[in-house]
Amino acid sequence: AQSVTQLDSQVPVFEEAPVELRCNYSSSVSVYLFWYVQYPNQGLQLLLKYLSGSTLVKGINGFEAEFNKSQTSFHLRKPSVHISDTAEYFCAVTTSGTYKYIFGTGTRLKVLA
Amino acid sequence: DAGVIQSPRHEVTEMGQEVTLRCKPISGHDYLFWYRQTMMRGLELLIYFNNNVPIDDSGMPEDRFSAKMPNASFSTLKIQPSEPRDSAVYFCASSPSPGTGVGTEAFFGQGTRLTVV
Secondary structure, eight states, rough: OEEEEEEEEEEETTSSSSSEEOOOOESSSOOEEEEEOOTSOOOOEEEEEEEESOOOOEEGGOOOOEEEEEEEEEEEEEESOOOGGGGEEEEEEOOTTTOEEEEOOEEEEEEEE | OOOOOEEEEEEEEEETOOOOEEEEOOOHHHHHEEEEEHHHHHHHHEEEEEEEEEETTTTTTTTTTEEEEEEEEEEEESEEEEEEEGOEEEEEEOOOOOTTOOEEEEEOOEEEEEEEO
């Protein structure tokens, strides 16, 4: 069975600084990986996804993530954050066949002025 | 499309009462998922359907929980009887069929915040 680990529950960062949110997964088969963002009192919105091909994936709002198969990681990065990026970020994994999305516990990003 | 629609947005009920949460998936999506979100346990997958058929309900916490999908445009999650520990935000999500096996993303509703007192 697959699983997802988000090592950081909270990440404070100053505005315009870079940020990396970490995600590691476990699976015995090929995976599809996703990052979602959740703003307060809202549902989850897709930021980006890795299905196949290039390991560097670009998403909305200037975010990008890199799939690293050898390290089983899919870390999310942004070179310069804004106050509006304050939200909770979830990494998720699914596999072909099961098509069952498993989410990490989330990382709360707080951007400070 | 209006997206995944959940109702009600908020529900407050007394312990022991029956609670029914509703979900209308995006038209044309073959998969429907129910998740529960709490501070302690994060986002848990409760059950998911493919073409209205339950595929995996291993995440349903106990027999008090049941879910149905009578047609492609409607699903319910029922808790009977409800308990205070069921208080959480319940999300419904839908996604199109993977087709050739390439995964696609799940689209989430706004959630139902359930409080059992």
